[in-house]
Amino acid sequence: MLVKPSPLTALNRVGIRAGEQCYDAIVGPGLLDRVGKLVAPLVRGPRCAVVADENTAALFAARVLRSLTEASYQRTLITLAPGEESKSLEQLGAVCEQMAAAGLDRTSFLVALGGGVPGDLAGFAAAIYFRGIPYVQVPTTLLAQVDSSIGGKTAVNLPAGKNLLGAVHQPVLILADTDSLQTLPPRELSQGFAEIIKHAIIADASLFALLDSFARNRNFTELVRRNIEIKASIVAQDEQDVTGARAILNFGHTVGHAIERAAGYGALAHGEAVSLGIVAACEVSVRKAGLKEAERAKAISMLEAFDLPTKLPPDFPRQLILPALRADKKFERGQVRFVVTPALGSARLTSDISVEEIAAAIELL
Ligand SMILES: NC(=O)c1ccc[n+]([C@@H]2O[C@H](COP(=O)([O-])OP(=O)(O)OC[C@H]3O[C@@H](n4cnc5c(N)ncnc54)[C@H](O)[C@@H]3O)[C@@H](O)[C@H]2O)c1
Ligand SMILES: [Zn+2]
Known part of the structure; x- marks a missing residue:
């Protein structure tokens, strides 16, 4: 039996x-x-x-x-x-x-x-x-x-x-x-996918393959488990958020928060703003950290595959993004501590990036 x-x-x-x-x-x-x-x-x-x-x-x-x-x-x-x-x-x-x-x-x-x-x-x-x-x-x-x-x-x-x-x-x-x-309504689901794609970019490029298979099998258990492992391993290096290791979780969030503020809180969902922030951070990474063009394209098509925005809506008040970025507490003496990805699956914090360079990436959104 x-x-x-x-x-x-x-x-x-x-x-x-x-x-x-x-x-x-x-x-x-x-x-x-x-x-x-x-x-x-x-x-x-x-x-x-x-x-x-x-x-x-x-x-x-x-x-x-x-x-x-x-x-x-x-x-x-x-x-x-x-x-x-x-x-x-x-x-x-x-x-x-x-x-x-x-x-x-x-x-x-x-x-x-x-x-x-x-x-x-x-x-x-x-x-x-x-x-x-x-x-x-x-x-x-x-x-x-x-x-x-x-x-x-x-x-x-x-x-x-x-x-x-x-x-x-x-x-x-x-x-x-x-x-x-x-x-969970689809728009709430995408909130999670924005952070999952962020995890793939900053810490584990093999998540891209898992996301591809998820689109076919809808197996949440494996996807959630892998993402918990990723976040937990970053937290384990820096529980109190003091050494900088945990700061890589902010990838896409510096621009994302500025876009959220510019839109007026609530107009864009956090994950949608972060998706746009990820696109800008990938552009900065191509220009300043050696991210390959093909890898950037891969990240962006993954955001699109999960119905996340990669372009600002036509009527978006673009002129408000830069002032919001400058008001960010991470902005110090004209420079921002910014998270870049030199290659998918890795990330580092840098202060070698000016607000103007970030603004140039936002222009392309
Ligand atoms: N502590 C951290 O490290 C950390 C990290 C990221 C975000 N946050 C915080 O998380 C919050 C956003 O979380 P959220 O997006 O889960 O928001 P939320 O808790 O407001 O949930 C979103 C909506 O989904 C509904 N909902 C929840 N579970 C549901 C289900 N299974 N089926 C149907 N509806 C369901 C809720 O009632 C709510 O209306 C923000 O306040 C943010 O600051 C915290
Ligand atoms: Zn977030």
């Missing part, structure tokens, strides 16, 4: 090391029903709270709450309005108040269920509540599975700027349930 293998043996596990801490990311289908069981060896409880936005609460919270009850935890659900506006100091306060009202103490833990917004907010609440309690990331957007849930950066926004208030606080576990991506 054939013995059906336990689905757990088919799961993909990535060991992550960040500073003093080591934890796992587990990737695969069906994980939402196993949160309680998988977290039980790592945290005490008995109390915990699941922090989700209204969309992810409606879609997934019942399964996660059931699994926590089955593992004998006393759990509560805290919901936020969906969207970036919820990453605020007011919302952080409201979440912490609800944690206190539910009786959470230093033995308790949080489960961040959703995209980067609940992830960053719940992560920050966990970083400061009782001076730090454990939390689990259960990312449900592609962007959160391949990027924001990994590395322990948590934050809220201030009117003065995005992510200005935050902490580095590593989760005890990341559970990336690939089934959850089935309900």
